[in-house]
Amino acid sequence: MPDKQFNTAGPSRPEDHYMLNPLARVDVDDVLALIEAKRYFVLHAPRQTGKTTVLLALMEHLNAQGRYRALYANIETAQAARGNVERGVGAACEAIAMSASIYLNDRRLDEWLAQHSRSTHAESLLTRLLAHWSQLDPARPAVLLLDEVDALVGDTLISLLRQIRAGYAQRPQAFPQTVVLCGVRDVRDYRIHSGGGDIITGGSAFNIKAESLRLGNFSREETVALWRQHTEATGQVFDEAIWPELWQDTQGQPWLVNALAHECTWKDKALRLNRAQPVTLAHYWAARERLIQSRATHLDQLTDKLREPRVHRVIAPLLAGGQALWDPLPSIDDVEYVEDTGLVALRPQMRAANRIYARLIEQVLGRDVQAPSPTA
Numbered sequence: 001m002p003d004k005q006f007n008t009a010g011p012s013r014p015e016d017h018y019m020l021n022p023l024a025r026v027d028v029d030d031v032l033a034l035i036e037a038k039r040y041f042v043l044h045a046p047r048q049t050g051k052t053t054v055l056l057a058l059m060e061h062l063n064a065q066g067r068y069r070a071l072y073a074n075i076e077t078a079q080a081a082r083g084n085v086e087r088g089v090g091a092a093c094e095a096i097a098m099s100a101s102i103y104l105n106d107r108r109l110d111e112w113l114a115q116h117s118r119s120t121h122a123e124s125l126l127t128r129l130l131a132h133w134s135q136l137d138p139a140r141p142a143v144l145l146l147d148e149v150d151a152l153v154g155d156t157l158i159s160l161l162r163q164i165r166a167g168y169a170q171r172p173q174a175f176p177q178t179v180v181l182c183g184v185r186d187v188r189d190y191r192i193h194s195g196g197g198d199i200i201t202g203g204s205a206f207n208i209k210a211e212s213l214r215l216g217n218f219s220r221e222e223t224v225a226l227w228r229q230h231t232e233a234t235g236q237v238f239d240e241a242i243w244p245e246l247w248q249d250t251q252g253q254p255w256l257v258n259a260l261a262h263e264c265t266w267k268d269k270a271l272r273l274n275r276a277q278p279v280t281l282a283h284y285w286a287a288r289e290r291l292i293q294s295r296a297t298h299l300d301q302l303t304d305k306l307r308e309p310r311v312h313r314v315i316a317p318l319l320a321g322g323q324a325l326w327d328p329l330p331s332i333d334d335v336e337y338v339e340d341t342g343l344v345a346l347r348p349q350m351r352a353a354n355r356i357y358a359r360l361i362e363q364v365l366g367r368d369v370q371a372p373s374p375t376a
């Protein structure tokens with residue numbers, strides 16, 4: 001069997017990738033209690049934190065238990081529709097129906113959509129689809145895990161949230177027992193700009209949310225344990241001096257932890273072809289430089305974020321040495337937006353979230369920034 005790899009693209013799968021148990025990253029008992037209590041809630045975290053991996057594992061776990069019918073659906077394709085409700089809601093419904101046939105081998109949602117999508121208003125299509133799905137098997141209530149919800153914007157997002165709210169009172173017989181909304185932002189923070197320039201907050205279109213769970217980074221122990229899976233599988237050892245560096249560089253940010261490991265164990269061909277050769281600190285440093293220069297998609301997307309004026313405005317005081325002297329004060333909206341990118345940590349004092357992001361900010365904005373201290 002070929003070696004597993006450290007994953008740098010998309011959700012992790014146990015058969016292909018070294019990985020930590022995704023269900024240990026959220027409090028599964030808490031999640032089950034929320035489902036039991038028929039709550040709707042939000043799971044959010046910056047990009048590349050492992051949200052999709054957690055949702056897929058949760059779907060499998062729930063379906064294996066057999067009490068619920070859980071379905072994961074990624075509604076990112078609705079993004080292209082922007083504020084066009086007809087197309088946006090249609091795309092979201094199609095994504096849900098397609099997921100049911102892929103993951104649950106259930107084509108009945110596809111069939112229902114084919115029959116009803118033309119004769120039903122977009123404003124109620126999602127409510128009716130979910131009602132139909134929920135009624136198919138009264139003995140096993142439906143649980144919907146919706147991913148990339150904040151890819152939707154404007155009226156499309158409002159309509160989606162309203163349609164979920166519209167069916168809420170009929171749960172669990174005629175609507176999902178639980179809907180989990182997953183994305184980078186908390187629904188509370190969805191600032192939806194309606195056509196007239198007014199701002200409707202997501203919370204007001206979706207005032208049934210019980211709770212939001214934020215997925216965090218790996219701990220130090222988890223970070224090292226993940227890398228050691230490679231040693232267990234191949235015998236190739238890492239110099240212990242790497243661990244403190246790795247922690248400062250990543251603070252456990254899941255994609256960074258994997259990408260650095262992938263550089264060391266796979267992209268470094270000499271190390272890949274000779275597993276008897278230990279990975280030294282010098283190898284690690286070279287791998288880190290390659291990663292930073294590579295402008296991998298994730299780093300590239302963060303670079304784009306840094307160029308947005310509202311992000312720049314919040315981060316600029318970092319460049320002045322970490323004393324958060326904002327003048328004028330940015331809006332809370334902008335501060336939360338920047339915090340949700342994961343680029344910076346605002347507490348206890350404002351600083352780059354990790355040493356690699358500090359380097360990125362330096363590169364893009366052109367000055368030194370405060371990184372976490374070695375003891376942090």
Ligand SMILES: Nc1ncnc2c1ncn2[C@@H]1O[C@H](COP(=O)(O)OP(=O)(O)O)[C@@H](O)[C@H]1O
Nearest residue numbers: 007009010011019020048049050051052053258
């Ligand atoms: N359980 C895990 N164990 C190890 N690495 C993980 C795990 N979950 C996610 N990752 C890392 O995070 C990356 C992004 O995972 P993904 O689930 O797509 O995150 P998100 O949906 O938050 O963007 C993966 O490519 C992998 O590097």
Ligand SMILES: [Mg+2]
Nearest residue numbers: 051052053147
């Ligand atoms: Mg994802």
